[in-house]
Amino acid sequence: MPWDRDQMAARAAEELQDGWYVNLGIGIPTLVANYIPKGVEVTLQSENGMLGMGPFPYEGEEDPDLINAGKQTITELPQTAYFDSAQSFAMIRGGKIAMAILGGMEVSETGDLANWMIPGKLVKGMGGAMDLVAGVGRVVVVMDHTSKHGESKVLKACTLPLTGKGVVNRIITNLGVLDVVPGGLKIVQLADGVTEADLRAATEATIVG
Amino acid sequence: MKKVYKDATSALEGALFDGMTIAAGGFGLCGIPELLIAAIRDAGTKDLTIASNNAGVDGFGLGQLLATRQVKKMISSYVGENAEFMRQYLSGELELEFNPQGTLAERMRAGGAGIPGFYTATGVGTVIAEGKDHKDFNGRTYILETGIVADLSIVKAWKADPSGNLVFRKTARNFNAPAATCGKICVAEVEEIVPLGSLDPDKIHLPGIYVHRLIAGAHEKRIENRTTRKKETV
Numbered sequence: 001m002p003w004d005r006d007q008m009a010a011r012a013a014e015e016l017q018d019g020w021y022v023n024l025g026i027g028i029p030t031l032v033a034n035y036i037p038k039g040v041e042v043t044l045q046s047e048n049g050m051l052g053m054g055p056f057p058y059e060g061e062e063d064p065d066l067i068n069a070g071k072q073t074i075t076e077l078p079q080t081a082y083f084d085s086a087q088s089f090a091m092i093r094g095g096k097i098a099m100a101i102l103g104g105m106e107v108s109e110t111g112d113l114a115n116w117m118i119p120g121k122l123v124k125g126m127g128g129a130m131d132l133v134a135g136v137g138r139v140v141v142v143m144d145h146t147s148k149h150g151e152s153k154v155l156k157a158c159t160l161p162l163t164g165k166g167v168v169n170r171i172i173t174n175l176g177v178l179d180v181v182p183g184g185l186k187i188v189q190l191a192d193g194v195t196e197a198d199l200r201a202a203t204e205a206t207i208v209g
Numbered sequence: 210m211k212k213v214y215k216d217a218t219s220a221l222e223g224a225l226f227d228g229m230t231i232a233a234g235g236f237g238l239c240g241i242p243e244l245l246i247a248a249i250r251d252a253g254t255k256d257l258t259i260a261s262n263n264a265g266v267d268g269f270g271l272g273q274l275l276a277t278r279q280v281k282k283m284i285s286s287y288v289g290e291n292a293e294f295m296r297q298y299l300s301g302e303l304e305l306e307f308n309p310q311g312t313l314a315e316r317m318r319a320g321g322a323g324i325p326g327f328y329t330a331t332g333v334g335t336v337i338a339e340g341k342d343h344k345d346f347n348g349r350t351y352i353l354e355t356g357i358v359a360d361l362s363i364v365k366a367w368k369a370d371p372s373g374n375l376v377f378r379k380t381a382r383n384f385n386a387p388a389a390t391c392g393k394i395c396v397a398e399v400e401e402i403v404p405l406g407s408l409d410p411d412k413i414h415l416p417g418i419y420v421h422r423l424i425a426g427a428h429e430k431r432i433e434n435r436t437t438r439k440k441e442t443v
Contacts, residue, residue: 047310048236049383059437064239064430065367065381071237071290072436082379084386084414085236085262086318089311093329112334123298123305124289130337131311134330165334 002145002174003191010035011189012101012142012172016042023047023092023132025102026070028142032101043079045097047128049088052080069128089128093135100132104143104171106158109205111168111180113141114160126163133164145173145202152204154178154185175199184208212373212423213402217248220396220422224361225254228281232317232359232392233261233271234385237290238433240377241270242385244398244426245363250274260284260317260357262310262384264294269431275303284357286310290433309337312354314387320356321390321419328353362392365428366415369399370408373417382414389419396422 003011009031016022016036023045024032033053036042044053046068053068054075062073091097106114113133116126133139146152154171170188171178176199177189184206190199200207214220231249235241246265249257250273257280264283265272274280275293282304288294297303308316309331319327328351332338342353364385367378375397377385389395402425
């Protein structure tokens with residue numbers, strides 16, 4: 001059985017190290033906050049201007065002035081700090097954020113990421129994703145290995161407009177974990193019940209080692 | 210020097226003209242200058258270029274200016290919540306310049322700080338970099354982005370004193386501070402104007418030098434995406 005969304009999020013949470021400042025993207029990456037290992041203290045950054053993002057508020061306690069980058073109502077923590085968007089991206093661009101865990105539409109074997117636009121279909125925008133992949137210390141992408149039609153999303157080269165070129169360090173999919181290394185992708189881990197042959201068959205990108 | 214006006218319409222008097230560029234604060238619907246947007250809608254100023262992270266939603270925020278076709282061009286990082294925006298863009302009625310969110314924030318900050326351009330690694334190797342000057346620093350490639358100087362800035366804060374010193378609240382600060390600095394004229398709307406001397410000078414988020422006109426009023430503060438959790442029963 002490949003990993004489900006929660007298992008992918010739990011696996012991504014193992015990437016976190018004590019003391020890190022981390023940015024979690026929208027979708028499965030948001031779930032990572034539910035699986036932060038015991039004894040690991042991380043501070044979540046929300047790029048709309050907050051460090052120390054807390055959980056959703058209790059019903060009736062929503063504050064329209066307190067949202068995350070997905071525009072969801074959230075809460076603050078004792079260590080929370082607020083700041084403006086220019087300062088928020090100064091800390092991202094300045095390399096102060098240790099890791100970003102982001103969703104993806106396509107990743108290439110050279111670490112290119114596409115996750116913001118499908119020409120002619122989806123015109124939403126990149127938000128802060130281009131700044132994050134260019135600025136943070138380490139980029140982990142969490143996504144399904146293949147599309148709904150079974151086509152690989154782990155490619156030799158991305159077909160969609162890029163979010164960043166050569167920016168991805170690690171890919172966590174429903175089939176396993178891959179690292180971007182010289183020459184291609186290296187298998188780090190297989191999901192429970194997934195064979196190396198399964199993963200290779202679902203991957204268009206070059207697998208090395 | 211009198212900065213306090215009675216309402217949004219009087220605060221915008223003489224500051225609006227067709228074809229102008231406006232920088233607006235807010236992130237999603239959080240911290241948007243909703244009173245000033247409504248007054249610009251009522252004024253009917255058209256062919257606007259608006260630099261704002263988002264474009265509101267249908268019927269609220271900047272979405273209102275899209276509905277009335279007052280906007281010629283948006284400079285934004287994310288416009289996913291607005292069906293009318295999508296329709297006008299896909300039919301070619303509306304120009305759109307996508308800026309990465311941090312690049313947009315820094316373009317406003319730089320414009321307000323007298324910096325005409327800056328180099329950033331954001332967007333290198335993507336469509337954002339096409340046609341822009343590339344330069345290597347210490348072995349890494351960066352692209353040149355320009356500062357934004359707007360004809361008018363419209364921002365929302367929590368509190369102000371009559372001298373225009375602003376205090377924001379929580380994540381409603383967002384683009385309001387950088388947007389405020391990059392306008393030739395900045396009009397701020399707040400929930401409350403407090404007497405001079407009642408704000409702690411050490412806790413001013415944006416000094417009044419950036420704020421030329423000021424209004425107070427009631428805000429709807431609509432929530433875009435209400436998410437909650439249940440109270441655990443002990």
